[in-house]
Amino acid sequence: KDPKGLKSGQVLVDNTTVTSDLRLCSAYVVQNDVLMGTLTVRENLAFSANLRLSRKEYSSADKKMRVDSVIQELGLKDCADTKIGTMFLRGISGGEKKRCSIGMELITSPSLMFLDEPTTGLDANTANSIMELLQKLSKKGKTVIFSIHQPRYSIFSQFDHLTLMNKGEIIYAGSANKAITYFEDLEKCSSSEEMEENENPLAVIYRQSPYFLSVKDRLNQISDGLDPEVTKGDRVSYATPFYYQLMLVSGRTVRNILRNPQTSYAQLFLNIFFGILVGLIYYQIPHTLPEALQNRTGAFFFLVINMVFGNLSAVELFISERVLFIHENSSGFYRTSVYFLSKVFADLIPNRILPVFIFSAIPYFMMGLKPDVEAFFLYCLTMSMVSLSAVSLAFLVSASVGSFAMANILIAMPYVFMMVFGGFLVNLNSMLSWMSWLKWASIFRYGYNVMRNVSQLQTLSLTSSLRGDVYLDHQEIDHSTWGFWQNQVALTGIMCVCLILAYVQLCRINRWK
Numbered sequence: 001k002d003p004k005g006l007k008s009g010q011v012l013v014d015n016t017t018v019t020s021d022l023r024l025c026s027a028y029v030v031q032n033d034v035l036m037g038t039l040t041v042r043e044n045l046a047f048s049a050n051l052r053l054s055r056k057e058y059s060s061a062d063k064k065m066r067v068d069s070v071i072q073e074l075g076l077k078d079c080a081d082t083k084i085g086t087m088f089l090r091g092i093s094g095g096e097k098k099r100c101s102i103g104m105e106l107i108t109s110p111s112l113m114f115l116d117e118p119t120t121g122l123d124a125n126t127a128n129s130i131m132e133l134l135q136k137l138s139k140k141g142k143t144v145i146f147s148i149h150q151p152r153y154s155i156f157s158q159f160d161h162l163t164l165m166n167k168g169e170i171i172y173a174g175s176a177n178k179a180i181t182y183f184e185d186l187e188k189c190s191s192s193e194e195m196e197e198n199e200n201p202l203a204v205i206y207r208q209s210p211y212f213l214s215v216k217d218r219l220n221q222i223s224d225g226l227d228p229e230v231t232k233g234d235r236v237s238y239a240t241p242f243y244y245q246l247m248l249v250s251g252r253t254v255r256n257i258l259r260n261p262q263t264s265y266a267q268l269f270l271n272i273f274f275g276i277l278v279g280l281i282y283y284q285i286p287h288t289l290p291e292a293l294q295n296r297t298g299a300f301f302f303l304v305i306n307m308v309f310g311n312l313s314a315v316e317l318f319i320s321e322r323v324l325f326i327h328e329n330s331s332g333f334y335r336t337s338v339y340f341l342s343k344v345f346a347d348l349i350p351n352r353i354l355p356v357f358i359f360s361a362i363p364y365f366m367m368g369l370k371p372d373v374e375a376f377f378l379y380c381l382t383m384s385m386v387s388l389s390a391v392s393l394a395f396l397v398s399a400s401v402g403s404f405a406m407a408n409i410l411i412a413m414p415y416v417f418m419m420v421f422g423g424f425l426v427n428l429n430s431m432l433s434w435m436s437w438l439k440w441a442s443i444f445r446y447g448y449n450v451m452r453n454v455s456q457l458q459t460l461s462l463t464s465s466l467r468g469d470v471y472l473d474h475q476e477i478d479h480s481t482w483g484f485w486q487n488q489v490a491l492t493g494i495m496c497v498c499l500i501l502a503y504v505q506l507c508r509i510n511r512w513k
Contacts, residue, residue: 347391
């Protein structure tokens with residue numbers, strides 16, 4: 001929660017000033033359950049245990065016993081091996097989700113638990129059972145603090161301590177079983193103090209009550225006994241090392257893709273479809289003018305367009321799990337770098353690299369391009385680099401915004417500008433000088449140049465007077481070996497810059513509420 005709302009005073013835990021490290025050694029259950037829907041209850045709890053319990057203190061068997069103990073304690077045995085559920089997959093009930101969310105935090109055996117409106121969205125019976133569970137936990141020595149709105153009496157009667165707020169001010173703080181008597185007494189007497197027009201009368205009356213004076217005395221005693229030198233507790237680090245976190249988070253990401261493969265299947269199908277379509281449109285391109293030159297350059301630009309715009313789906317990478325990432329990262333599950341690397345690599349291989357090779361191979365042979373192994377692999381390399389550069393830009397947008405609508409707008413704009421400066425729609429040498437610099441940021445330009453470069457047009461003889469290298473010279477395209485690789489270096493640079501900025505943006509995501 002954003003601490004800016006605390007205008008004055010101190011927050012202490014065990015006579016120590018609270019720092020951000022408290023998140024790593026306490027528990028916080030958010031209002032809306034944040035769980036990986038494609039995993040089972042047991043798998044979600046095991047994920048929390050593996051990341052948040054030190055490998056030095058807990059063996060794999062100890063962690064499994066801890067998970068089984070939490071399942072037993074929360075009454076989740078019947079649904080332990082049932083998936084949480086997604087919009088496409090039916091899962092467990094709302095009450096079971098809430099219990100699982102509590103279990104994710106109980107794994108670390110915290111002595112202090114915070115819950116944000118734990119009965120939200122639950123029916124009366126389920127809400128009552130959740131509160132009975134929390135009361136049982138408190139009797140085992142845990143401090144349980146939660147916010148709640150208008151609880152029914154059966155729930156209210158389970159409270160030990162009550163802090164009641166009205167219009168942002170405390171109007172009662174004390175034993176819950178004395179609250180009704182306190183407010184009944186208010187009806188029999190009125191405040192003797194004159195109140196200003198905008199003052200909350202209930203808050204004013206409370207500040208005159210013995211309950212407030214008692215709390216104030218206790219606070220003064222604590223403040224007087226506070227050691228001024230003790231301002232920070234021992235710094236708490238992550239329970240598990242970087243490489244172990246990367247292995248676990250990557251494993252969960254891959255499992256999530258395998259159990260929810262719609263995006264991967266769609267990406268593969270579209271690449272096969274467009275590959276065949278391009279191959280049919282430009283089937284067996286002849287070596288006679290004007291078809292030889294026009295069809296080849298048109299085909300190359302169409303292939304680059306498909307590689308770039310085929311990565312629009314990548315904008316959902318960090319948006320779809322944004323809430324999950326913020327919650328788990330803020331709760332000390334894993335480092336930001338771990339999540340970033342696991343998501344990027346798990347998305348690139350099944351959704352970007354494999355479909356690209358399939359798409360590249362189909363039209364290459366159907367169009368009758370240069371029948372040379374080296375030329376084919378250089379062509380595949382170029383298509384892969386174009387795709388990786390475009391998807392890196394999509395990752396940057398995905399990490400920068402929180403909605404699909406805004407992400408689609410922000411990714412479409414640079415793609416269109418890059419296409420204009422790609423060298424096919426307009427001759428870049430004839431553009432205004434103050435605009436021509438934009439060509440250096442165009443993924444289309446580098447990909448299109450390479451496709452027309454040494455792998456295809458350099459050795460092509462169109463007529464006795466016009467060869468491919470003459471055409472490349474006319475377009476001011478360097479068709480030397482370095483001319484080929486400098487475009488690959490440029491695409492690699494765009495990819496690296498976008499990935500670094502995407503990571504920076506992920507680190508800058510606002511985690512406060």
